[in-house]
Amino acid sequence: MKTEKSIIRVENVSQRFATPKGVFLALDNVSFAIAKGETVSLIGHSGCGKSTLLNLIAGLSRPSEGVLLCDNQEIIGPGPERGVVFQNHSLLPWLSAYDNVALAVRQVFKGEMSKSEMHDWIVLNLELVHMGHAMDKRPNEISGGMKQRVGIARALAMKPKVLLMDEPFGALDALTRAHLQDAVMDIQGRLNTTLLLITHDVDEAVLLSDRVMMMTNGPAAKVGEILHVDLERPRSRLALANDPLFHQYRQQVLQFLHEKHRAVA
Incomplete structure (x- = not known):
């Protein structure tokens, strides 16, 4: 795990919720770091704890176990150094x-x-x-x-030192979604903003990210695999449409998601 230049650190984080059926373990011993200026996406099936994890980093809830840090300061609540964009514009x-x-x-x-x-x-x-x-x-x-x-x-x-985005384009039509993806890439390129993005869209994850973190299915979800996306920036969706490396990355994510879905089924 990176430490010197890491802006976000998640260390041995677990999250439990009390339910009428007993204690539900949503996240199980999750650890990772995000470097300054890096774009990371979290992808996985519904119920795998993506939003739970983002809410912990945003400071909207506290972990049952483990610690989360932003710029070496423990996250104990919301703060302006962590901007949040939800699917609902609010x-x-x-x-x-x-x-x-x-x-x-x-x-x-x-x-x-x-x-x-x-x-x-x-x-x-x-x-x-x-x-x-x-x-x-x-x-x-x-x-x-x-x-x-x-x-x-x-x-x-x-x-903000980090921009957290929880499926910010999920409710938009395909063309508007593409325009906003391009806008986010442009902003990140200009400002070197650190981004953590939750998405269900495989193409979006590969297009925008330096790393794609693939979550295992819940309960007791964790980061199953991490894909390093070695595509030059700035990125053009038109150019990448025929890029074999882009399609290779896309296939790796799809294969992971398919195998996890099959395991649950």
């Missing part, structure tokens, strides 16, 4: 795109930035996700993909 419907981002900026940078600096920073982050033209629109006036862009801008505006 925008406040009565606020404009600008004000939704401003809400986070004012909370994090109150006393550190002047009003003018905050304004410039809000606009910059909206422009980064190509939403500068719609910053005055409310959520009900923009598309689902545009809402997700605002959600990403809001998370980025907090200057």
Whole structure:
């Protein structure tokens, strides 16, 4: 496990939940590290603990056993150094795109930035996700993909050390999903942002990631295999469509998922 340059460290983490049928072991002794500037995806069948793991890293829950660290500090709750983007954009419907981002900026940078600096920073982050033209629109006036862009801008505006994304494109149509995947790759390339992405989409996992962590089926899920994706950046989905190495990586993930599904069946 990397330690010196690791921004996220998950060490011997287990998570149990009390249920009417007894204690349910969701995660069993999970350990891994994520390096600064790395994009890692978690993939696996439903119920394998992906969201449970992301919630632990986000600080939304505490582990039953083990420890999680962000930049060598123990994670004991939510913090602005870990921005989160969920499948549901979670925008406040009565606020404009600008004000939704401003809400986070004012909370994090109150006393550190002047009003003018905050304004410039809000606009910059909206422009980064190509939403500068719609910053005055409310959520009900923009598309689902545009809402997700605002959600990403809001998370980025907090200057997080890590961006956590829980199936952020899962509810979008294929074309919008592709555009947002390209936007995320562009942002990561510009900012060298550390990304942890949960996805069910094999192509998305390989396209976006430096590593794909494949989870075993629950209960007692753990990281079963880790695929290192050695594809040059910046990446083009059109170029990779005919790349034999891309298809080899894709097949490795599919084979893992198929074998786990067959084992459960």
